[in-house]
C-alpha cells in the first residue's frame with residue numbers, strides 16, 4: 054500500500070466535484086472526490102508544493118481545465134544567483150481523470166496565494182486606448198496646433214502634447230522663479246501600449262504616466278533660475294531617448310516674455 058500523504062496545505066476545486074489538495078512534506082497533489090471522499094489520483098511535485106491555483110477554483114464556478122502548483126522550496130533546481138532563488142511552478146492539465154503535468158517552469162516569489170482568470174473574461178473588458186475625441190479634460194490639447202503656454206498671474210499652464218517621439222512644445226522660456234507651472238500633458242497616441250511619461254528636473258512628483266488619449270497634470274514649482282530638462286519616462290519607441298525638452302527659468306523680476314515652440318523657441322503666438 055502507498056504511504057499516506059503528509060503535510061496537508063491547500064485545497065482547490067474543479068467543476069466536476071473533485072478537490073485537489075497539496076501536501077508540503079510528501080511533495081504531492083492529491084485529487085479526491087467530494088461526497089465519497091475517495092482518493093482518485095496522486096501526482097508527485099518535484100519540490101515541496103505550497104499553494105494551488107485553478108481558475109475560479111475557490112468560487113462557485115470553477116473552470117477546472119488547468120491547475121498551477123506553486124512550489125516555494127526549489128533549492129538545486131536553478132542557477133545559484135543569490136540569497137533567494139527562483140521558485141518553481143508546475144502547470145497541470147486536469148480535464149481528464151488523471152492530472153497531467155504539462156510544464157515545469159521557474160517563477161518569482163511563490164505568493165501566499167494566486168488567482169487566475171480566463172483571458173476570454175478579461176479581453177472583452179480591456180481597453181486599448183482612450184479615444185481622443187472623447188477626451189473632455191478641461192486642460193486637454195487636441196493636437197499640436199493646440200499646444201500652448203498661458204500665464205495667469207503666477208500660474209503658468211502648459212498645454213502639452215506627446216506623440217512618438219517628441220513633446221510639443223519642447224522649448225519653453227519666460228517661466229519665473231516662484232511660478233506654479235502646470236504641465237497638462239495630452240497623449241495624442243491612438244494605439245495600444247503607447248503611454249508616454251513626463252518628468253521635470255526638480256519636480257516633487259516623480260513623474261506622470263499618460264495613457265493614449267488621456268490628459269494628466271504635473272505641477273512644477275521652480276525654485277531657482279536655470280535651464281531644466283524634461284523627459285519622457287516611459288519607453289515609447291527607438292527614439293524614446295530623444296523625447297525631451299528644456300524649460301528656462303528666469304528671476305522673478307525678469308522681463309523675458311513667455312515663448313514656446315518646437316526646437317528653437319518661437320515668438321509669442
Ligand SMILES: [Cu+2]
Nearest residue numbers: 249285289296
Ligand atoms: Cu515617450
